[in-house]
Amino acid sequence: MKSFILSTRLALALGAMLFTTHAFPADPDPDPAKSEIWIKVKNSLFEERAIETSGNDIITLDTPVRAEDAATVPIAIKAQIPQNPEKYVQTIYLVIDKNPSPIAAVFHLTPDSGRADIDTRVRIEEYSYVRAIAEMNDGQLYMAMRYVKASGGCSAPAGKDQEAALARLGKMKFRLENEVALNRPNLAQLMISHPNNSGLQMDQLTRHYIPPRFVKKIDVSYSGKLILSADVDFSISENPNFRFYFTPRESGDLKAEVIDSSELKFNSYIRVEPGVTASGS
Amino acid sequence: MRILLCLFLAFATGRALASGFALNEIAPGIYVHRGVQEDSSPQNLGDIANIGFIIGDKCVAVIDTGGSIVIGRKLRQAVVNATRLPICYVINTHVHPDHIFGNAAFKDDHPVFVGHDKLPAAMAARGGNYLNALKRDLGAATQGSEIIIPTLTVKDVLELDLGGRRLTLKAWRTAHTDNDLTVFDEKTQTLWLSDLLFTEHIPVVDGSLKGWLSVLKEFPGIKAHHIIPGHGQPDPPWPQGLQAESDYLNVLLSEVREAIKHRQTLQQAVDTVGLSQRNRWLLFDSFHRRNVTAAYAELEWED
Secondary structure, rough: HHHHEEEEHHHHHHHHHHHHHHHOOOOOOHHHHHHHHHHHHHHHHHHOOEOOOOOOOOEEEEEOOOOOOOOOOOEEEEEEOOOOOOOEEEEEEEOOOOOOEEEEEEEEEHHHHHHHEEEEEEEEOOEEEEEEEEEEEOEEEEEEEEEEEEEOOOOOOOOOOOHHHHHHOOEEEEEEEEOOOOOOOOEEEEEEEOEEEEEEEOOOOOOOOOEEEEEEEEEEEOOOOOEEEEEEOEEEOOEEEEEEEOOOOOOOEEEEEEEEEOOOOOEEEEEEOOOOOOOEO | OHHHHHHHHHHHHHHHHHHHOOOOOEEEOOEEEEEOOOOOOOOOOOOOOEEEEEEEOOOEEEEEEOOHHHHHHHHHHHHHHHOOOOEEEOOOOOOOOHHHHOOHHHHHHEEEEEEOOOHHHHHHHHHHHHHHHHHHHHHHHHHOOOOOOEEEEEEEEEEEOOOOOEEEEEEEOOOOOOEEEEEEEEEOEEEEEEEEEEOEEEOOOOOOOOOOOHHHHHHOOOOOOOOEEOOOOOOOOOOOOHHHHHHHHHHHHHHHHHHHHHHOHHHHHHHOOHHHHHHEEEHHHHHHHHHHHHHHHHOOOOO
């Protein structure tokens, strides 16, 4: 009798399995304009303003098609024009439709940024459109987007070594990617050691939700002039990492000030001299 | 007569399906089911990891439960077929879904669920995503699979007595994950390494590459007659069976360090590192790029 029940269960399971197989065709990417969350985000950020999408010559977005590691998905935003004082990208909105907090980052840029390129890494909760919307200094809007598939069960947007992440919190590193040349855009990298957690996790012992702890604001300046100011949240991966450009006119200090959700402040700077490759923390 | 025939057929089908769940007694009282070397799919229902159980004189310890409740039920049936003794422990060797999602099949046995001291936190952080992915990737057949948090946790070493049979559980520092647990059976000198050892199937880094390499250095010092890896052929030669995994992890370490030194981006490293290893491993394309990503994120903070 036991076996009979078992086989009935298995038959049900097999039936469900067949059903499931049919229910999973090779899905085409969903219609990006019909994403409900996007419609809400769009209305709150841009109201009725028109956004140019297809084949625009202002901004591109590179992501992997599949997120190999959902906790660390590399994102590259590239501007197709230099930052001229007459015409430049003033703001870039990074939106991940299906994340718990879809507006992952808002980057404010200036002509001193040189190029409005930003490389970073994000968490992606589930199959989702990722969008980069560039707002020009004249208010025009341009969007690039990619559909990203998370890669499977093992891959979760959580940290790999939670204790180590906390132990190193607040450490920062700056790196210049090449010898510095004056009066043209130079590539820099800012690394911030921070668990950047969402606070959506429950502590199993106390049954309380772990409070969120994430980097919320980053200001980068060179010789006192703003290069990049970013409002970010826990959609950015653990140990937030940004590559960006700045245009030095003379020797000076590249400085970063970071504030996290507990109002803790972290500072870092690096001395920049023409012809020198440097890194510091 | 017809009813009897139906019952007979049902019984025969049940047996056939149960026997479709192959089980190997690799040492007296130690049973291992080998998962297939594939990604989890609606076809295999998450039956991709090596799982099993150990029978003592008083009771049974289950070690990992498979990637869905369906696999957990098959494993439970295999226990029932092998012994009348109760199941007193369900041990999870780490947080990955292919090792824990059969837990719910054992709930009615009221075993003590056992895991690494950091397993509850990892389950809390990842459980929601794992359940979403399970539903999305394996489908409705896996309904009823649950995250079950261990109530007995291991911070360093813990001994469990199954009656005339002592198991030594050891919690490791961060390696494959930050919650890896091994089980050693003294009676047969069987070392259940689970995912700290991959054979054939490419190793997966989800904790710390450097941590894992340092843990691997301790293993050859352990005297063991039987070795059970989390994926791939059980009973590899010991300790030579560690070599392939250790070689792969060392290649990752040196090539990712080199990429960072030459200021390659994460994406560039992912596109170039470790490709010489492709022909040595099953499922290379499913996991290698992830491994490079994890290694890069860890190693860029060196110095």
